[in-house]
Amino acid sequence: MIDPSSTVSRHQSTRQRHPYWPLFPAVLWMLAFFLLPLLLVFAISFASRGLYGGVRWVFSLTNYLMILDPLYLRIYGRSFLLASGTTGICLLIGYPLAYFIARAPARWQGVWLLFVIIPFWTNFLVRTYAWMFILRTEGLLNTVLLDVGMIRAPIEILYTDWAVLIGLVYGYLPFMVLPLYAAIERLNRSVVEAAWDLYANGWSLFWRVIFPLTKSGVIAGCLLVFIPTIGAYITPDLLGGAKTMMVGNLIQHEYLVIRDWPFGSAISFVLMAAVVLGVLMYFKCGGVFEDVKERR
Amino acid sequence: MGTASVEVRDLVKYHGAILAVDRCSFSVQPGEFFSLIGPSGSGKTTTLRLLAGFEQPDRGEILIEGRSMQSIAPNHRPVNLVFQNYALFPHLTVFKNVAFGLEMRHIAHSEVNSRVGAALDMVRLHDKPDRFPSQLSGGEQQRVALARALVNRPAVVLLDEPLGALDQQLRQDMRLELKAIQEQVGLTFICVTHHQEEALTMSDRVAVMNRGRILQIGSPRDMYESPRSVFVANFVGTSNQLTGRVDEVNAVTCRIHVPGMPSIVARYQISLTVGTPVTLTIRPERLDLSRDQHESGLDNRVPARIDKALYNGSDMHYKLRLSDQVVWTARVVNGGDQKGFTAGESVYVGWNAGDGVALTE
Known part of the structure; x- marks a missing residue:
């Protein structure tokens, strides 16, 4: 909304002084269970692997050099592609869905949102197993397609990148829809009408007004999908089989199978740094801060 | 055109x-x-x-x-x-x-x-x-x-x-x-x-x-x-009202009978017939107040009592009680020398036939 009084009060409330002590539990929790382990992993990434696994506290940079091995680079590349693809597809499916929900009559919005959230009520692992049943050679998908006559021989989807992509889109779509819904629901209807009145056709209506005004939701949704999917572990493990490895699986492999904790830590850290850097660049280039400033 | x-x-x-x-x-x-x-x-x-x-x-x-x-x-x-x-x-x-x-x-x-x-x-x-x-x-x-x-x-x-x-x-x-x-x-x-x-x-x-x-x-x-x-009379500006029956219809004016009051002459907008129930509407600033019943020059004059007198600077607002059910408002320009009326006083409210409009709905 562009009610001038609300803009003013928002400015004032940010300047107002709030007491800091209610933050204490959160800060304590983050220090103990987030920052300390993170520092530990960071330290381990500069150590060396013991003879039978375990950590030898001898400083080395080999772990970080090993990351550049072409064998691993392919895994990073695949992870990036799958995460980007998932984000893109989620956005394409999620935006119209979120728009529909946000523009539905108020009493229906809750019902549609419930449908979006319902999958969360079941364990993610169980849901991923369900997808294995759907996608495998004698699975639901192939049976239906064969019966309908759309295919003559069963298609091999399970244990391919496609299965991982389907599983990831399925799993992370709600994370796209919810912030988009919030942004679109906040959109002032008469601003859209104003653009329509000022000769905008459907295309410009969307790209010149609706999309820019819901950009914060798009960005939030994309980040909420991209960041967890690039480090996804369960989905590629179950749906991608042994052939499709993503960074998450590589890290798990290094820690638990090869028992090379220092190398696993190094990969974790580089992944994290890459994501943070990527997000910062995205903010810089996309002019996100600009957008936020304008809307305040 | x-x-x-x-x-x-x-x-x-x-x-x-x-x-x-x-x-x-x-x-x-x-x-x-x-x-x-x-x-x-x-x-x-x-x-x-x-x-x-x-x-x-x-x-x-x-x-x-x-x-x-x-x-x-x-x-x-x-x-x-x-x-x-x-x-x-x-x-x-x-x-x-x-x-x-x-x-x-x-x-x-x-x-x-x-x-x-x-x-x-x-x-x-x-x-x-x-x-x-x-x-x-x-x-x-x-x-x-x-x-x-x-x-x-x-x-x-x-x-x-x-x-x-x-x-x-x-x-x-x-x-x-x-x-x-x-x-x-x-x-x-x-x-x-x-x-x-x-x-x-x-x-x-x-x-x-x-x-x-x-x-x-x-x-x-x-x-x-x-x-x-x-x-319309009420929505556009404020107006005082009085209900009665048409007694007589002339070229531009009509005569209205209101029980318990002298008959009233008013302008009409829509064609009327004798016996039709009508509402008379009149603007507060068109009313004239006087203590003398026979003050000349106005077509209508009815007795009233002042319920309330509000000093408003440029003008005076009076609440006038014409009968148990009928309360009017009068707005009189403050002429400086003119002596105002006080609550409880009995007065005569006068106006010209052209200032009152008889309406059927």
């Missing part, structure tokens, strides 16, 4: 089961400032949205510059709406807001620049083209909204409660400014407001709406001096 800017014929619009607009017809001439006034829920905003094209009529017809607007989308109509809460684009600067319509119509860059510049000049915002709406005051936002519509030089500018979100003092100033701008650009304005006084000052003609129907269309003077219904 050439083609009307807007011609509305028998417009009907239902919102679910509710009849929002009920057989409305009116026409607006080029360059005219036309206002639709009425209480909230009277259908005036719906009528405006039908003109803008956001809603489609269930029956009836809208012609703009002689062209039927049947199933023509808002972006293809030669009208621009100034929204009630301005609906400025929060992500665009003042300049970009005003330029929006021109850019959508692919007007050349240089022309966009000069026209937007001229529009911003007109609304006195030439020094703030790079501000964002949130950095402007309410009055400034209102002027951006106006410039954003005017810059397109539409056949009709529609205004939805244009001054509704402004504070009292600003409203007063903007009222005159809006009228001046309208005269300067010479465009047809159709304005919706529930603020009757505002409409009277700005408009060339006014239509009063209630429950989806247009009750009366005319000049502000017509509306005030010659209301054709009690609703």
